[in-house]
Amino acid sequence: MAGELGKYKLCVSARSADKEILKKSQDGGIVTQLFKFALEEGIIDGAIVAGPGDEPWRPRPFIATTVEELMTARGTKYNISPQVSWIKEATRSYGLDKVGIVGTPCQMQAVRKGQLYPFGLRDVPDKIKLAIGIFCMENFSYQSIKQLVEDHAAMKMEAVKKMEIGKGKFWVYGNRGQVVQLPLKVTHKYEQPRRMEHRLRADQERGRHLGQGDRGRVLRDKTHRAGEART
Numbered sequence: 645m646a647g648e649l650g651k652y653k654l655c656v657s658a659r660s661a662d663k664e665i666l667k668k669s670q671d672g673g674i675v676t677q678l679f680k681f682a683l684e685e686g687i688i689d690g691a692i693v694a695g696p697g698d699e700p701w702r703p704r705p706f707i708a709t710t711v712e713e714l715m716t717a718r719g720t721k722y723n724i725s726p727q728v729s730w731i732k733e734a735t736r737s738y739g740l741d742k743v744g745i746v747g748t749p750c751q752m753q754a755v756r757k758g759q760l761y762p763f764g765l766r767d768v769p770d771k772i773k774l775a776i777g778i779f780c781m782e783n784f785s786y787q788s789i790k791q792l793v794e795d796h797a798a799m800k801m802e803a804v805k806k807m808e809i810g811k812g813k814f815w816v817y818g819n820r821g822q823v824v825q826l827p828l829k830v831t832h833k834y835e836q837p838r839r840m841e842h843r844l845r846a847d848q849e850r851g852r853h854l855g856q857g858d859r860g861r862v863l864r865d866k867t868h869r870a871g872e873a874r875t
């Protein structure tokens with residue numbers, strides 16, 4: 645397990661004890677709880693969170709500076725919320741000196757890179773005081789998740805109370821108490837392709853349409869790219 649998680653200083657399992665947070669949090673409400681604590685203790689003066697957007701379940705990043713605002717962002721929206729693009733906004737337009745941010749691992753990687761190599765960011769990365777990375781195995785475009793929910797769970801997006809991935813299934817909970825579980829093999833074709841997989845699949849497709857000599861070249865390219873990905 646340690647190998648799969650990578651390096652860590654301390655590993656704990658925790659759950660918020662705040663009933664208000666738990667009412668609408670995705671899991672144990674730890675993200676909201678940590679930001680709430682950080683706001684109240686002055687560790688941050690605002691957090692970049694993924695709140696409700698223009699359409700149901702379409703996230704929109706915004707800066708929460710109060711506990712009430714934090715509460716509106718509880719729960720997972722399974723599509724991209726461009727969190728990182730709001731860092732400059734938080735410091736410049738909102739004038740925050742101590743910024744919190746939550747995001748998926750790829751977004752956190754960008755944040756950490758920005759802190760290590762702050763090209764064009766000036767003092768912005770120094771102002772990130774609490775960065776919370778959440779796990780992310782699958783991710784959907786908005787159109788894909790809408791189609792998945794409407795076609796397979798037979799629910800309108802506005803009628804959905806919660807979505808969840810767990811126990812090998814994609815769960816959709818409706819506002820009227822309906823629960824639909826879909827095997828992950830149904831969701832796979834709706835997921836955003838991972839970059840490497842996408843390239844390999846594209847190469848396979850190309851290989852099918854090429855002659856023998858060309859197939860060898862594709863294979864060599866593929867091996868080379870796999871090497872690149874490991875470095």
Ligand SMILES: Cc1cc2nc3c(=O)[nH]c(=O)nc-3n(C[C@H](O)[C@H](O)[C@H](O)COP(=O)(O)OP(=O)(O)OC[C@H]3O[C@@H](n4cnc5c(N)ncnc54)[C@H](O)[C@@H]3O)c2cc1C
Nearest residue numbers: 669670671672673674675676693694719720721779780781
């Ligand atoms: C696309 C995606 C895929 C995920 N896949 C997995 C998984 O495979 N396994 C797993 O264990 N956990 C996964 N998670 C994380 C999990 O769903 C919960 O977000 C996490 O456990 C925190 O729960 P919580 O109760 O502490 O959060 P809460 O207290 O409910 O707060 C959730 C926080 O997440 C933020 N958030 C919501 N949607 C997004 C988004 N799209 N992008 C960035 N921030 C967002 C909100 O701003 C909020 O602050 C995924 C999350 C996302 C966004």
